[in-house]
Amino acid sequence: MRHLIDPTDLTVQETEEIIDLALDIIAHREKYSEVCKGKQLATLFYEPSTRTRLSFTAAMMELGGNVIGFSDANSSSVSKGETVADTVRVIGCFADIIAMRHFKEGAPLVAAQYAKIPVINAGDGSHAHPTQTLTDLLTIKREKGRFDNLTIGFCGDLKFGRTVHSLIKALSRYHGIRVILIAPDELRLPGYMKYEVCEKNGIPYREVNSMESVMHELDILYMTRVQKERFLDEDEFDRLKESFILDPAKLRTAKKDMVILHPLPRVNEITQEVDADPRAAYFRQVENGKFVRMALICKLLEWSKGGSDKEVISRNGLIVDRMICSNKRCISATEDVPQLFRLVDQEHGIYRCAYCESKAK
Numbered sequence: 001m002r003h004l005i006d007p008t009d010l011t012v013q014e015t016e017e018i019i020d021l022a023l024d025i026i027a028h029r030e031k032y033s034e035v036c037k038g039k040q041l042a043t044l045f046y047e048p049s050t051r052t053r054l055s056f057t058a059a060m061m062e063l064g065g066n067v068i069g070f071s072d073a074n075s076s077s078v079s080k081g082e083t084v085a086d087t088v089r090v091i092g093c094f095a096d097i098i099a100m101r102h103f104k105e106g107a108p109l110v111a112a113q114y115a116k117i118p119v120i121n122a123g124d125g126s127h128a129h130p131t132q133t134l135t136d137l138l139t140i141k142r143e144k145g146r147f148d149n150l151t152i153g154f155c156g157d158l159k160f161g162r163t164v165h166s167l168i169k170a171l172s173r174y175h176g177i178r179v180i181l182i183a184p185d186e187l188r189l190p191g192y193m194k195y196e197v198c199e200k201n202g203i204p205y206r207e208v209n210s211m212e213s214v215m216h217e218l219d220i221l222y223m224t225r226v227q228k229e230r231f232l233d234e235d236e237f238d239r240l241k242e243s244f245i246l247d248p249a250k251l252r253t254a255k256k257d258m259v260i261l262h263p264l265p266r267v268n269e270i271t272q273e274v275d276a277d278p279r280a281a282y283f284r285q286v287e288n289g290k291f292v293r294m295a296l297i298c299k300l301l302e303w304s305k306g307g308s309d310k311e312v313i314s315r316n317g318l319i320v321d322r323m324i325c326s327n328k329r330c331i332s333a334t335e336d337v338p339q340l341f342r343l344v345d346q347e348h349g350i351y352r353c354a355y356c357e358s359k360a361k
């Protein structure tokens with residue numbers, strides 16, 4: 001069974017196969033209109049979504065398949081206390097593939113361990129969002145024609161912004177990638193991303209406090225919203241919500257062919273005047289999301305044909321039930337699942353949770 005829980009669950013070659021299939025779907029849409037006839041996608045959304053859920057729905061419908069699911073945890077048996085593990089065991093009796101969004105980090109990984117059908121992570125807490133990454137990659141391919149030799153500025157909420165984490169992971173596998181992190185001190189990229197993703201993969205990164213000082217260097221500017229729903233302290237959110245606002249004046253020194261991306265929804269971090277700039281690619285990016293999800297559904301169903309007994313997470317090298325995750329938002333804090341840790345840095349003795357990548361307590 002193949003799942004997509006983390007962007008690196010796909011090899012670079014598989015990722016590009018999906019991107020290429022999405023490009024073929026764009027060029028020959030009629031060819032794909034019955035590819036998923038008789039198949040059901042279940043969208044299990046425990047957290048709000050517009051684009052992701054509807055683009056999954058539109059994608060499955062364009063492939064000739066059907067969609068079932070819920071868009072609000074309160075309307076499902078979760079409100080009666082059902083576990084993720086049980087919910088997906090049940091859904092596996094009705095559907096062929098699951099797209100799950102959950103406010104708990106690691107919930108889709110739990111789902112993948114119990115479901116007998118492919119599970120797609122459609123966003124887990126502030127951890128990961130691999131299908132947004134595929135969307136971003138298809139957009140980068142269409143706008144820039146390459147994944148190598150790019151300087152990318154990530155701006156805004158780099159701490160809670162799961163789309164940023166997943167895109168950096170995916171891009172860290174290419175050559176000549178340079179990352180510039182533009183964020184207030186409170187919303188900097190988490191340590192595991194800097195040390196275990198960027199540094200380990202030889203990706204140079206720089207942390208700066210101003211967009212203007214680096215604008216001229218960028219091939220891509222990836223804007224993000226300050227993630228209000230992840231803040232425990234409302235005053236802190238109020239203080240940070242206007243940290244970075246992109247407007248036409250700030251774009252004056254940008255390259256003529258720089259591309260502006262944003263996973264959306266936008267709140268106030270890009271002014272509406274920017275929308276008319278040809279470099280603003282965020283609405284084109286949304287459309288790419290549907291095509292790449294069509295390609296992903298096709299590929300996961302194809303790769304899962306015939307089944308496979310391969311473990312979702314190999315227990316080899318994992319430390320089981322000997323430590324506890326430090327992250328209160330991790331699924332392992334509330335659901336009865338084995339505590340799984342891997343040693344990521346032998347020199348400093350750092351173990352990270354297999355569900356959410358936080359440190360052990």
Ligand code: NCD
Nearest residue numbers: 051052123163225263264265
């Ligand atoms: C993003 C998400 O849900 O993480 N939205 C999306 O899926 N396109 C970004 C966000 O909510 O800010």
